[in-house]
Structures are given as structure tokens and as C-alpha cells.
Amino acid sequence: MKYADLHVHTNESDGTSSPEKLVQQAIRAGLSGVAIVDHDTVNALPRAISAAQSSSLTIIPGIELTAQYENQEIHILGYFIDYLNAQLLEKLILVRQNRVERVKKIVFHLKELGVNLDPQVVFDIAGNASVGRMHLARALLKEGLVSSTSEAFQKYIGDKSPAYVLGFKLTPREAFQLIKDAGGVPVLAHPYIIRNDNLITQFAKEGLIGLEVYYPEHSQSMINFYLGLAKELGLLVTGGSDFHGSAKPDVSLGKAKVPWELVQKLQAASRSNR
Ligand code: AMP
Ligand code: ZN
Ligand code: FE
């Protein structure tokens, strides 16, 4: 039986494995494919694809776009995108510049809470990667301001925490379209986070094609529920671990995965999109 983990991050966003290391880890984990879906960047893809060339591992080109809807961030996966698409690349540059500004805003909020963090520590940890809260959490840990990255999220920068800042530029509808225009298939990531299933129905009308049903945080009853919802709305089913390397030590590569047949359905949907 062939399996793919369709939700994996590298150090081009907030994971800790380089694209080349990720390829080795995926082979060792016995996976037939991995989709690299870094936050708002495709920079890992050419490197991972070339590293996997002499192996039987398939790299599925993907992305995880952050959109914003009614005061919450919504993560939208895009599969089988053309990662050389000029419109996509241009938009991503703006989106990543916005992430830099957002980090500065979060640092300002932290200061108001009495936590003094030099934003340069965050930017040094991120390097050229798409910067985000995980880099902030690692910076807070490095400076001894928290005792773990999960404490950083709990106390300061989690979705409901006092230093959290929104400010993402894309709406979900724009994210669906951007992915489709790049030949890809838009899929709603980890739907348990939005806690509003009517929104999924609305997204399906706005261009969503798939739902991430298999996910480490989804219980069996949630999986059953989302399988039913996907069927009702005519959405494709996907799944993956959200591997971030040692940044999320309890999530191993392949912790959630899907049979190859679902990968083929995604690929067929991307073909009918071109
Ligand atoms: P951002 O794109 O900057 O909003 O950061 C989102 C990323 O932060 C997610 O992909 C996770 O890697 C991480 N993250 C968000 N919430 C938590 C949490 N409660 N615990 C650990 N990591 C989290
Ligand atoms: Zn992440
Ligand atoms: Fe996500």
C-alpha cells in the first residue's frame, strides 16, 4: 500500500528540516509521497524535487496560504500548483513582506505586556524563510522569556492570546482563486480550528475543492463527521501530519497520511483545472 503525507513544512517556512533533509526523512518513514506546503512560500519545492529525483519518493508541489475571515486566520492548502506561476510568486512576495510587518506588531504587543524581545532575534532565526509565530516562539525561548515554545503560544501568541495579531491580506475566496489560477487545488486545512461548519459550506460555494479530513488533532468522530461533510458538499478528502520537524516534536512525519488513490484524485482535479 502506498501512502502520502500531504501536509509538511520545511525551514523555508517554520519547519526545521531543510528541503533536502525532509526528502531523506520521508524516504526513511516509508512514504511514497509528501506534499510540501510551507506557509506563503514555494521556495522549498525546486530543491526538494531535485533532491528526490534519484529516489522513488514523489514530491507533491503545494502551499499553505493564510487567509483572514471575520477575525480569524484560515489556512488554505493548495496542491499540484505550478510553483513558477508569475502571478502567484508576485503575490507571495507581498504576503511575506506583510508577515515581517506583522512580527514587528506582535513584538510591540509583547512589549506592552512587559516582554522585551528584539525583533532581530526573530528575523535571525527565520533567515530567508517565511517568518511567523513559530519563529517568534523560538526567539522567546532562546531569550529565556518562556520555558517552551508551547508556553509562548499559550501565554502570548496563540490565536486567543494577548499579543496575537491578525492582519493577513488575502480573503479565503482570493486564496482559492490564486491557487486555481496557478493550476492547483484549494483545500481547507485542519477544519477543527474554525469551529464553524457553516463556513465550510460557504467556502465550498466560493471555490473550495477539498477538505483536510485526516489530521493528528482530529478524533475518529471528527474524521467521520468531516468525511460525511465532504461527501455532502462534493469535496475531495485529504490528510497529513503538519510536520514541522523539531519545532513540533510530538508530530512525526506520516503521523497522518492518505492512500495513494486520494493523491491521484487531487492530481486529476488539478488537471481539469488547467
Ligand atoms: P502564523 O502563520 O505566523 O500565524 O503561524 C502559524 C503557525 O504557528 C502554525 O502553522 C503552527 O506552526 C504554529 N502554531 C500556531 N498555534 C500554535 C500552538 N497553539 N502551539 C504550537 N504551534 C502553534
Ligand atoms: Zn507552521
Ligand atoms: Fe495550518
Ligand code: FE
Ligand atoms: Fe501547516
